[in-house]
Amino acid sequence: xxxxxxxxxxxxxxxxFAQPEMPKMVxxxxxxxxxxxxxxxxxxxxxxxxxxxxxLIGEGKELGYEWTNASGEKPGWDFENGVATVKRGAGIIxxxxxxxxxxxxxxxxxxxxxxxxxxxxxxxGVFLQGIYEVQVxxxxxxxxxxxxxxxxxxxxxAPLVNACKAPGVWQTYDIIYTAPRFNNDGTYFTPPRxxxxxxxxxxxxNMVVRGPTxxxxxxxxxxxxHGDGPIILQDHGNPVSFRNIWxxxx
Numbered sequence: 001x002x003x004x005x006x007x008x009x010x011x012x013x014x015x016x017f018a019q020p021e022m023p024k025m026v027x028x029x030x031x032x033x034x035x036x037x038x039x040x041x042x043x044x045x046x047x048x049x050x051x052x053x054x055x056l057i058g059e060g061k062e063l064g065y066e067w068t069n070a071s072g073e074k075p076g077w078d079f080e081n082g083v084a085t086v087k088r089g090a091g092i093i094x095x096x097x098x099x100x101x102x103x104x105x106x107x108x109x110x111x112x113x114x115x116x117x118x119x120x121x122x123x124x125g126v127f128l129q130g131i132y133e134v135q136v137x138x139x140x141x142x143x144x145x146x147x148x149x150x151x152x153x154x155x156x157x158a159p160l161v162n163a164c165k166a167p168g169v170w171q172t173y174d175i176i177y178t179a180p181r182f183n184n185d186g187t188y189f190t191p192p193r194x195x196x197x198x199x200x201x202x203x204x205x206n207m208v209v210r211g212p213t214x215x216x217x218x219x220x221x222x223x224x225x226h227g228d229g230p231i232i233l234q235d236h237g238n239p240v241s242f243r244n245i246w247x248x249x250x
Contacts, residue, residue: 009164013157046174047172047188053247053248054230058247063079063161066095069091084241086237086241088235091186092235094230096230101177103176104176104246105246107176109168109171109242110137110168111167112190115188115238118142122240123240126232127231129226132213133151133154134173134196134204136152137149141176151196159204160202161201174197175196179228188223220242
């Protein structure tokens with residue numbers, strides 16, 4: 001018995017549009033070889049600058065080589081043996097270079113002699129792109145508002161924990177920063193993001209920054225589009241010291 005014509009046509013049609021059999025997967029199909037990953041030589045310890053880092057404060061490097069005051073002139077802080085110390089009334093210091101996305105290592109020390117309390121004790125700050133502050137403060141047995149203590153994104157995000165060491169002891173911040181991108185209307189397309197590791201302890205986990213740091217007011221109200229910016233170290237009137245600051249542009 002002959003098959004109906006429409007059956008034959010259907011079989012031909014299915015055969016014509018059948019997908020070719022996929023090749024059997026092998027490991028090499030998902031291996032990417034090029035371009036080769038860039039080699040960076042790590043420091044001897046996590047605190048030492050890797051080979052692609054820019055050393056901003058270090059031994060054998062004058063402070064004025066990488067830093068200025070707010071007016072673009074020679075910084076007025078005390079500087080000896082690779083340690084920069086806030087000199088009351090000298091104002092902030094800021095990097096000559098401008099940065100976008102980066103990994104930043106900062107070592108800081110509050111005075112061994114305890115003077116003051118709350119925000120008046122060992123107060124300084126690290127400003128990312130000159131706008132967004134990671135608070136520096138002596139919070140060792142020193143209570144203050146939680147979103148203003150050491151390791152906070154000042155007045156925005158409290159640290160996950162208080163990882164402060166005692167006054168007079170060197171401490172570390174390792175900061176990963178992703179700069180904002182902006183819409184045509186000046187609002188954030190993607191806001192800034194900050195991760196902070198304080199003395200080896202995670203205290204800010206890829207946190208979204210709401211806007212520029214404000215002492216009074218709401219951060220969102222101050223958002224303005226901006227490009228690359230400096231690292232700023234704050235003069236808050238306390239003789240806080242900094243050393244071994246290096247940065248890797250990402």
